[in-house]
Structure formats: structure tokens, C-alpha cells
Amino acid sequence: MLFQLTDQPIETLIGSLHPHAGGIVTFEGRVRAVNDDKKVASLEYVAYPELALHEGHAIINAALKQFDILEARAVHRTGHLAIGDIAVWVMSAAIHRKEAFEATEYIINTIKVHVPIWKKEHYSDGEAIWVRCDRCTDDHKHSHTVKEAFSL
Amino acid sequence: MTTIHITYFAALRDVTGYAEETLITEVVTAQALFHKLTAKYHWPFSEADIQVAINDRYQPTDTLLKEGDRVVFIPPVAGG
Numbered sequence: 001m002l003f004q005l006t007d008q009p010i011e012t013l014i015g016s017l018h019p020h021a022g023g024i025v026t027f028e029g030r031v032r033a034v035n036d037d038k039k040v041a042s043l044e045y046v047a048y049p050e051l052a053l054h055e056g057h058a059i060i061n062a063a064l065k066q067f068d069i070l071e072a073r074a075v076h077r078t079g080h081l082a083i084g085d086i087a088v089w090v091m092s093a094a095i096h097r098k099e100a101f102e103a104t105e106y107i108i109n110t111i112k113v114h115v116p117i118w119k120k121e122h123y124s125d126g127e128a129i130w131v132r133c134d135r136c137t138d139d140h141k142h143s144h145t146v147k148e149a150f151s152l
Numbered sequence: 153m154t155t156i157h158i159t160y161f162a163a164l165r166d167v168t169g170y171a172e173e174t175l176i177t178e179v180v181t182a183q184a185l186f187h188k189l190t191a192k193y194h195w196p197f198s199e200a201d202i203q204v205a206i207n208d209r210y211q212p213t214d215t216l217l218k219e220g221d222r223v224v225f226i227p228p229v230a231g232g
Contacts, residue, residue, distance in 0.1 A: 050208035117231030118162035130163040
């Protein structure tokens with residue numbers, strides 16, 4: 001399975017890979033305790049599964065064509081996650097590391113802007129907001145929220 | 153008139169108050185349907201914020217709607 005959604009904790013062990021794969025690059029996106037100076041208590045991820053799986057597979061297949069890699073996979077969590085939980089996991093395997101780094105970065109950047117998955121941040125003060133992430137591929141990203149409309 | 157099935161996710165589900173609904177409507181495009189629903193539910197998104205999926209695939213907003221289509225308006229995504 002190239003791209004998966006799961007409501008269970010993500011297993012990060014990857015097992016056996018292509019025998020020519022010498023460079024493996026994995027990325028874990030974890031729930032962090034602070035976002036935009038607000039104390040986060042938990043995160044809730046919701047996916048549109050039919051389209052998310054289709055787009056996720058397309059992204060992995062695009063990476064396999066675009067980069068000189070042997071394998072690539074990704075898994076994204078849904079449901080309610082605690083601080084430190086893995087929200088997304090991406091792996092690329094190549095003969096050498098450079099292509100694996102590039103492919104993994106491409107995959108996570110593209111997932112963040114293209115796959116229909118949303119997250120609601122639950123803050124320590126009880127507020128909960130759907131995060132709007134317009135610049136998620138920027139290195140110095142800042143989340144944009146629709147706070148005014150969705151303070152719950 | 154066309155029967156359209158609409159599914160809501162995330163912020164649009166919260167604001168609308170439904171997971172899904174079926175409308176019998178005179179609108180012809182997904183774009184027109186978006187504006188009709190925005191007027192009805194006061195969605196806090198502009199057309200530029202929203203993508204459209206028809207029958208579980210991204211489609212241009214000016215796509216013509218057909219009888220029985222499943223439409224999902226996709227607010228800004230935030231995976232990862």
C-alpha cells in the first residue's frame with residue numbers, strides 16, 4: 001500500500017526493502033505542544049478517505065517517477081492524537097541518500113497542500129480551531145487559522 | 153432540476169451542522185452551488201479558498217453538475 005490512512009498508532013518500523021536500497025529517509029510529523037504561541041492539548045485529524053487515498057497514491061507514484069528512488073510510502077493518522085503522537089510518516093528508499101532526501105521532502109510537502117485532510121487544534125484553554133495552513137511547505141511556516149469564525 | 157448529494161467535512165461540517173445532505177437544485181455548476189450554499193449557511197470561505205471534488209475526484213469549479221453527483225467542497229487542507 002503506497003499511501004494509507006489509519007486511526008491506529010503509526011508503526012514506524014519499515015521491515016525489509018528493495019535489496020539495492022542503501023539510503024532510506026523517513027520523516028515523522030508529530031503533534032507538538034505549542035503552535036503559534038498557543039498551548040496545544042491535542043489534535044484531531046479528519047480525512048475525506050476516498051479522495052485522500054486517491055491523491056496520496058498519486059503523490060507517491062509521482063515521486064517514484066520524478067526521483068531516482070526504489071520505494072516510497074506514506075501513512076497519515078486520523079482521529080484524536082495526543083502530544084508526541086505521529087501524525088504522518090513518510091519513507092523513501094534509494095540507492096543513495098540524496099534522492100531519498102529529496103523524494104521524502106517532496107512527498108510530505110505535497111501531502112500537506114494537496115491531500116484532503118484537516119486538523120483541529122484543541123488548546124489548553126478549551127478553545128478548538130480548524131487550522132488553515134496556507135504556507136505549509138515554507139520552511140518557516142506559520143499556520144493561518146479561521147479563528148474568528150470557528151472559535152468553538 | 154438536478155439531484156445533488158453533498159458531503160461536508162471539517163469546518164464546513166461544523167458550520168453547516170450536517171455531515172451530508174441531498175438537494176434538488178436548479179444550479180448548473182459546482183461554483184454556482186458553492187455560492188448558493190454560502191448564502192444559505194454563511195460559510196466563512198471565499199471561492200478562492202475552496203476546492204471541489206465531484207464523485208471523489210478534484211474537478212474545476214466550473215464543472216457542470218449531473219443528476220446524482222456527489223459533491224464535496226474542500227476547505228483549505230492541513231494534513232501533516
